[in-house]
Amino acid sequence: MARLTINQTNFTAGELSPRMLGRVDIARYQNGAEIIQNAWPLVHGGCTRRDGTLYAATTKFPAKRSRLIPYVFNKSQAYMCEFGDLYVRIFYPDGTYTGVELVSPYTEAMLSTIDYVQGADTMFIFNTQVPINRLRRIADLQWSLAPAPFVTKPFDEKGISFTTSATISDVTVGTGRTFTSSVSAFLAADVGREIWSGGGIAKITAVVSATVATVQVITVFPVTPMTAWSIKGSPQTTLTPSAVGTVGGIISLTLGAAGWRSDDVGKFVKVNSGLVEIQSVSSTTVVSGIVRGAITSAVASPANAWSVEGSVWNDIDGYPSTGTLHEQRLAAAGSPNYPQTIWESRTGEYLNFELGTKDDDAMSFTVSSDQINPITHMAQIKALIALTYGGEFSLTGGVEKPITPTNIQVKNQSVYGCNNVKPVRIGNELYFVQRAGRKLRAMAYKYDSDAYGAPDMSVLSEHATETGIIDMAYQQEPESILFLVRTDGVIATLTVDRDQDVVGWARQITDGQFESVASIPTATGEQMWVIVRRTVNGVQTRYVERFTSGIRVDCGISATSGPGASVWSGLAHLEGKTVDIVADGVVMQQQVVTAGQVTIPRNAFVVQIGLPFKTQIKTLTPEVQGNAGSAQGNSMRIAEVTLRFLQTTGCEINGQPVAFRNLGSQALDKPPVLFTGDHRMENLGWDRGQASLVIEQNQPLPFHLLCVIKKMTFND
Known part of the structure; x- marks a missing residue:
């Protein structure tokens, strides 16, 4: 019969997966637990009861989902924004509603795919269905949310898109086919342009009328009638500028045949090394515009030597889904029709995307790979990072040089892919949720391999995230904890400090379901806010709440x-x-x-x-190696257990209350004295093959467990 004293000094490995209960051979088994619920493992080693939450407000539409997004100007001017179905409400850090409510273009269905980035007092908000919006604070009670007033948006030779019906007399390859539009669509200068629809391509050989053209089918059209189609390229005729024109001047542009349309206003014309933004359309042959780039000559430019280009951010092609600020530029990416394209603004001018070749000009480039990888998130650590559905890419300039229009290197670092949850930077690592929503990875630069790695941070506790992650936020102080909201309404928390080798998972459960989480800075660290769906008086409702130190309900x-x-x-x-x-x-x-x-x-x-909520810690069966080998599977008895506490009162061990309080005439109706030190219990019984302890705190009182010391007897 072996008698041993075993000391579990810390819980820094957190709650281990049931799949790990047989891995008694690894170091993290000795520092883990079978259950850590409504408690946080700490970097120092112990486990403490989690903070409770204070009620702030009921969401505007309790029957609909909403989302929290932080607005942080500085540590003393931070606000929490409640984004809901077509509205935004602003809260002070103390939980008070400011009374400010903004009209929003974002519906309930869009909320989970909103991305955002903030610089100073301006936040840019991204969603593929809505133009990039700008949220600004003018004063505490003066806010604005409106489409960002871009000086110039990225543009390309896109042609003209139609969402009206059209038919073709014969969808097969051949000449002399008749293409008929249900609306006026054709002009004389369209001869030579191509019509595209659903993979079908036809070249216009003659314009019969505004609604009828003769075409040559190059690629078979899959269906007729068609509901969406486009005329590609620019008008096939000459273009003559009225003058050379300096930047800012107004000139006219004349076509050799009818080709201008009323919706060309706002488009850009590249001609004779210059750039003109169309301001008005005088006729189908003449437009007026403002010179954005100096024109070198006023001579006529032949067809295909000039182009008319429109914004690639529009209702048909969609809008960027994500963005970030990098090297004094606003970077945007991931629109539906340009899923792998990244656009960067001019240096120091976030609202100017006028493309050029100078080092400070705006630019666009495509993340190329051997498969379609829509860009889901943009972020930065050592370099600009593009996280896509199928992999992770780094974007850099030359050696120790910034990215410029003529100097960009794109490298595929890994192929894990990510989901819609906004990544979080912790130290020099970028934490993102893998595309299935069940794994958390930490991307960082590795000097030994000169590449970026992204190890799985949830590999030993995969059960903590197995239902899928839908939101996450990071609290740097007072404790370094990453909060991850699961699809089932549980919050999985990760206590993380890579320098101290702390990776400790736990689960936070409430009477309801957590749906969103965000953090804002306060004087003492970061304050975590949540939206919680609860059932109250038989009615489902949603509350805005905030975790607060010292609150235990x-x-x-x-x-x-x-x-x-x-x-x-x-x-x-x-x-x-x-x-x-x-x-x-x-x-x-x-x-x-x-x-x-x-x-x-x-x-x-x-x-x-x-x-109320209950804190529970269940220890693992310890592993002891003796002369006969492992103690696993043997009869075990915890003859005595000593728990070391810090500032604690109210606790049970295997259902037996721990007597922290000495009763007396001076003790009633007074707060219990918090206990710091060792508390010993005996006679906890035998069990075959296991010797775990269930330590619970059922009362709204302080609880901080430092270590567990077991005096055990083992029998074969």
């Missing part, structure tokens, strides 16, 4: 009364719910909220009232 209130009070109101949001009550530091009997209030037996000056 959920969806709670923290209230004070100078003269003291026994009736406490402000609880209408918890009508009919059973709540925990802490009055002047003393835990009172649970009560049911009635008419938005509760009544306690005596007057109190300070209370916390909210939903």
Whole structure:
């Protein structure tokens, strides 16, 4: 019979996967737990009861989903934005609603695919269905949300797109086919241009009327009639500028045949090494425009030597899905029809995407690979990073040089792919959720291989994220914790400090389902906010709440009364719910909220009232190597256990209460003295093949477990 003292000094490996319960041979088994629920492993080694949440507000539309997005100008001017179905509401850091509500173009269905980046007091918001919007704070109660007023958007020779019906007399390859549009579509200068629809291509050989053209079918059209089609290229005729024109001047552009259309206003014409933005259309042959790039000559330019180009950000091609700020440029990427294209603004001019070849000009380039990889997110660590559905790419200039229109290197670093969850940077690593939503990877530059690696941070605790991740945010202080919202409403937390080799997972559960998470800085660190779906009085509703240090209930209130009070109101949001009550530091009997209030037996000056939650830690069966080999599978008895606590009161071990408090005439109705030190318990019994402890904190009281010391007996 072997007698040993085993000390589990820390929980820095967090909650290990059930798949890992046989891996008693690895170091993380000794530092892990089978369950860590409603507690946080700490970098220092111990485990502490998680913070509770304070109620801030009910979402505007409780029956609809909403999303939290932080707006941070500096550490003293930070706000939380509630994005919902076609609205945005602004909150102060203390949870107070500012009263500011903005009209938003984002529907409930778009919220999960919104991306954003903020520079100073301007936030750019991206979604493929809506032009890039700009959220700005002018003053605390003055905000604006509107399409960003770009000086110039990226443009290309796109031709003209139609969403009206059209037919063709014969879809097969051949000449003399008749193409008929349901609306006026053709002009004389369209002869020589191509019609595209659904893979079919036809060249226009003659224009019969505004609605009828004769075409040569080059590639078979899959269907007729067609509902979407386009005329590619530029008008096939000469173009003559009225003057050479300097930048900012107004000139006219004349075609040799009818080719201008009313919707050409706002498009750009490249001619004779210059650039002209069309301001007005005088006729089908003459337009006026402002010179954006100096024209070198006023001579006529033949067909195909000039071009008319339109913005690639539009309702038909879609808008960028993501963006970031990099090297004083606004980078945008991932529109539906240009899924692998990245656009970068002029240096220092976020609203100017006029393409050029000078080092500070705007630019566009395509992330090329052997498969279609739509860009999902843009971010930066050591380099500009493009995260796509199928892989991760780094974008750099030359050696120690910035990216320029003539100097760009794109390298495929890995092929994991990512989902819609916005990546989070922690130190020098970029944390992103793999495309299936079940793995968390940390991308970082590796000096030994001169490449970027992205190891799986959830490999030993894959169960923590197995239902899928839909949102995440990072708290740097007071504890380094990454919050990940799962599809089932549980928050998986990752305590992470790579320098200390701490990667500790845990699960945070509440009476409801977490749906969104975000963080903003405060004077003492980052404050985590959540949107929680709860069922109250039989009705499903959604609340904006914030994790707050010192609060040990959920969806709670923290209230004070100078003269003291026994009736406490402000609880209408918890009508009919059973709540925990802490009055002047003393835990009172649970009560049911009635008419938005509760009544306690005596007057109190300070209370916390909210939903209860239970902290639970279940230790793993220890591994001991002896002369006969492993102790696994043997009869085990924990003869004595010593728990080392810090500032703790109220706890159970295997269902047995831990007596922290000494009763006496001076102890009643006073807060319990917090205990720091070792607490010993005996006679916990035998068990065949396992010797785990279940340590629970069921009360809204402080709990901080430092280590677990077991005196054990093993029998064959």
